[in-house]
Amino acid sequence: MNILRDLLAARLGVQSELRFRGRLLSIVAFLLAAIVMQFPAWGQEQIRIGLTDVALVNDGAQERWAKYLERTLGRPVLFVERRSYADIQQLLRLGDIDFAWICGYPYVIDESRGSARYVATPEINGRPTYRILLIVPQGSPRASISDLKGQVFAFSDPDSVSFRSLVGGFVGHQSPILDLNSFFATYFFTYSHVNTIQAVADGVADGGSVDGHVWEILSRLAPDVTQKTRVIAQSELYGLPPIVASSRVPEETLMLMRKILTEMVTEPEGERILAELHVDRFTVQPSALYASIRNGPAATNQISEEIGRGFQAQ
Amino acid sequence: MRGAMPSVRLWSLAVKLPLTMAVIVFGVALVSGTLAAFRESEAMRSTFDESAMQMVETIALQNAENVARLDYWAMYASLKMLSRSHDADIPILFATIVSSGGQVLSHNVPTQQRIGRPLALAKDLPGIFVPLEHTTIRHAAIGGRTVLLAGAPIRTGRGTTAFLWLAYDVTELYHHVWRATGRAAIIGSALAASAMLLGWAISRRMVRPLRALTAAARQLKEGKFDNVEPIETAGQGEIGRLAEAFNAMSTELKEKNEIETKLRFQEKLVAIGRMVAGVAHEVNNPLGGMKSAVETLKVFGADLDKRQEVVRLLSLGIGHIETVVQALRINHSEPQEQEFCEPESLDDLFHLVRSDCDMRGIKVRWENELKTAFPTSPVRLRQILMNLLSNAVRAMPDGGMLTFRASRHDTSHQFCVEDNGEGMSQADLERIFEPFYTTRPNGTGLGLWVCLQLVDLMGGTLEVETEQGVRTAFRVTLPDRTPEQPATASR
Numbered sequence A: 001m002n003i004l005r006d007l008l009a010a011r012l013g014v015q016s017e018l019r020f021r022g023r024l025l026s027i028v029a030f031l032l033a034a035i036v037m038q039f040p041a042w043g044q045e046q047i048r049i050g051l052t053d054v055a056l057v058n059d060g061a062q063e064r065w066a067k068y069l070e071r072t073l074g075r076p077v078l079f080v081e082r083r084s085y086a087d088i089q090q091l092l093r094l095g096d097i098d099f100a101w102i103c104g105y106p107y108v109i110d111e112s113r114g115s116a117r118y119v120a121t122p123e124i125n126g127r128p129t130y131r132i133l134l135i136v137p138q139g140s141p142r143a144s145i146s147d148l149k150g151q152v153f154a155f156s157d158p159d160s161v162s163f164r165s166l167v168g169g170f171v172g173h174q175s176p177i178l179d180l181n182s183f184f185a186t187y188f189f190t191y192s193h194v195n196t197i198q199a200v201a202d203g204v205a206d207g208g209s210v211d212g213h214v215w216e217i218l219s220r221l222a223p224d225v226t227q228k229t230r231v232i233a234q235s236e237l238y239g240l241p242p243i244v245a246s247s248r249v250p251e252e253t254l255m256l257m258r259k260i261l262t263e264m265v266t267e268p269e270g271e272r273i274l275a276e277l278h279v280d281r282f283t284v285q286p287s288a289l290y291a292s293i294r295n296g297p298a299a300t301n302q303i304s305e306e307i308g309r310g311f312q313a314q
Numbered sequence B: 001m002r003g004a005m006p007s008v009r010l011w012s013l014a015v016k017l018p019l020t021m022a023v024i025v026f027g028v029a030l031v032s033g034t035l036a037a038f039r040e041s042e043a044m045r046s047t048f049d050e051s052a053m054q055m056v057e058t059i060a061l062q063n064a065e066n067v068a069r070l071d072y073w074a075m076y077a078s079l080k081m082l083s084r085s086h087d088a089d090i091p092i093l094f095a096t097i098v099s100s101g102g103q104v105l106s107h108n109v110p111t112q113q114r115i116g117r118p119l120a121l122a123k124d125l126p127g128i129f130v131p132l133e134h135t136t137i138r139h140a141a142i143g144g145r146t147v148l149l150a151g152a153p154i155r156t157g158r159g160t161t162a163f164l165w166l167a168y169d170v171t172e173l174y175h176h177v178w179r180a181t182g183r184a185a186i187i188g189s190a191l192a193a194s195a196m197l198l199g200w201a202i203s204r205r206m207v208r209p210l211r212a213l214t215a216a217a218r219q220l221k222e223g224k225f226d227n228v229e230p231i232e233t234a235g236q237g238e239i240g241r242l243a244e245a246f247n248a249m250s251t252e253l254k255e256k257n258e259i260e261t262k263l264r265f266q267e268k269l270v271a272i273g274r275m276v277a278g279v280a281h282e283v284n285n286p287l288g289g290m291k292s293a294v295e296t297l298k299v300f301g302a303d304l305d306k307r308q309e310v311v312r313l314l315s316l317g318i319g320h321i322e323t324v325v326q327a328l329r330i331n332h333s334e335p336q337e338q339e340f341c342e343p344e345s346l347d348d349l350f351h352l353v354r355s356d357c358d359m360r361g362i363k364v365r366w367e368n369e370l371k372t373a374f375p376t377s378p379v380r381l382r383q384i385l386m387n388l389l390s391n392a393v394r395a396m397p398d399g400g401m402l403t404f405r406a407s408r409h410d411t412s413h414q415f416c417v418e419d420n421g422e423g424m425s426q427a428d429l430e431r432i433f434e435p436f437y438t439t440r441p442n443g444t445g446l447g448l449w450v451c452l453q454l455v456d457l458m459g460g461t462l463e464v465e466t467e468q469g470v471r472t473a474f475r476v477t478l479p480d481r482t483p484e485q486p487a488t489a490s491r
Helices: A003-012 A016-038 A059-073 A085-094 A104-113 A161-167 A193-202 A212-221 A251-266 A268-276 A287-295 B013-062 B064-069 B072-085 B120-124 B171-221 B238-300 B304-328 B343-360 B378-394 B426-431 B447-457
Strands: A047-051 A077-081 A099-101 A116-123 A132-137 A152-155 A186-189 A207-211 A229-234 A243-246 A281-283 B092-099 B104-107 B136-142 B145-156 B159-169 B362-368 B400-408 B412-419 B461-467 B471-479
Touching: A047 A059, A047 A085, A059 A077, A059 A251, A059 A268, A085 A099, A085 A104, A085 A243, A104 A116, A104 A161, A104 A243, A104 A287, A116 A251, A132 A161, A132 A193, A132 A212, A152 A161, A152 A193, A161 A207, A186 B072, A193 A207, A193 A212, A193 A229, A193 B072, A207 A212, A212 A229, A243 A251, A251 A268, A251 A281, B013 B064, B013 B072, B013 B136, B013 B145, B013 B159, B013 B171, B064 B072, B064 B145, B064 B159, B072 B092, B072 B104, B092 B145, B145 B171, B171 B238, B238 B304, B343 B362, B343 B378, B343 B400, B378 B400, B378 B412, B378 B447, B378 B471, B447 B461
Parallel strands: A047 A077, A047 A099, A152 A186, A152 A207, B362 B400
Antiparallel strands: A099 A243, A116 A243, A116 A281, A132 A207, A132 A229, B092 B104, B092 B159, B136 B145, B145 B159, B400 B412, B412 B471, B461 B471
């Protein structure tokens, strides 16, 4: 359905469309689970890991990562993708997935609710942090979010740091946007940072807010796309999207997963997979890394939790 | 010839045949080519219309949920994929989703048409982007291109909330028929050129004997029988048979002409022989008398009476010879100045023949209708008429009616001398114009011959009508002559 995703996936090695195959994959997962249960030789229960657009993982890398984890965990591994963060959060709360690589905002929300536990944080370019970027088309005369009033705006996900920090006024130190409908002429969610960058590059939207690490990786892999955009404002540093565990995962499994992830960098196969994930290594960071999210975007209750979920009034 | 360009009917077969063949071949090729192209084009159009309708319906269905959710990105991604993956021969000019309120929800080229705004084209093309009940095909001209607009309603749970429009640039598709017609014309022209060459070759082959026939017939007409070569009879077709018939005819004509030439030459020899014999006879007759007169003079020269008698006889003989010679000498030279004949001068002839007529009891009807002088030699004319009048008088020894009539006609003068004497037999009639032919014992036989020579010189004609035992009429016709146009002699 979305050729853009296919094109990008082919060019970038980014498997961003997989979230759209979630339903199919969950059926496959169910079938696989049923098959596995018929084979006691596996011995162990399957580990299911939810992925969102924060991870730029293509099919090949995902398969190799799954095999790596199966080998190191000694258990079958299945990656589960959904279109929105909310869907992954739901699976996490229900215990339908064991681990997830999610954005910092849903992490701090679910952590505070007790439905998610911290496992590890990736380091990209030697740092465990990133910024949210406000981007506009390259030739756009607009220089701040206030210039984008009455324009068309693209967000990635209503539960992302990129959305919450922008409307909360944390990008370029603006005042919060209390009513999106009156502020923007039109706004929409693409459910992918890559899509948001593409929407701004194509001129569908007059501006967009995206994860800085995705924009940076894309500027290396597809410079012709990012060159059509311009960064006009950025947020403070936030902790990079962490790998979290469901509250139902046993502590030893959590610790094993953390050990495996942090030690990937120490062996060649793990290092190769990390490179494919565009990640330097996984580290265990202090909880304070996510304080800027807890105290910033997540502390603002002025934005309705319903925005971006389901049907919208025209 | 009419003007510079000959009428089509007069064009040579060598031109008409190849041209006709070329025109027919070109016409057939053009008509059949255009028809085929037109049918193909119509089939292409209807096939394309159908596929466009299917496409717009499918995309509309795909976007129903996107429209319901106002998922602008999914709508855009769908239209972008469509415009990128479409056939390049019939490019998609644009694809857009317009809400029932007239606002654009998505456009494959967002820089041209911002979302949330009314469709810019709708203002320029009123009546096109109106709400639809069903999938619809419309045509419009956008930026000089022919555009096919396929529209479909997008139905969500709340009814029809938007419309999808796909604009295909069908200029090339619709120009296809013209391009195909052009190709048919080129192919037709090539075929026509071949047909023309073929026609030229065929007609050349056909026309060659006809041209030879025409040339030969012209030679025959001009009497150049020796120049006529036999026509090559190629094949046994109609033209071949015509050529054979012509060859046979020309051979016959040639032989006939040779025989006629020989005959004319022989006739001339006979006439000359007859004339020489006549002259010899006419000269010899008095010579005999004159010879004996000279003998008499030798013997009886002293006798005055005898001498006078001999001299008289000699004079008579010499006079006779002189008459013959004078009659044979006709002045062929034309007078230096134009001469005119006064009508009254003809009436003098009446007085000359009147006494003879009175003597023989001949009544004379003299009708000179001429009023004005006319250009001709009066001496020659009077000599001719006097001859004819004398003959007429002599033809009526026992009286009768002599009629003379001079009259003016449109382009000629006519002089008629008629008697109601014995008339002439057919045998006489055939010979009367020969020199020295006479039916009278003491005639010279030169009168009518001289008349004929003079009439010839004057460019006129001399005709004779006779009924044996009833009448004889001679008619001299002198055509009007202008100084620039000397008449040709004819009989």
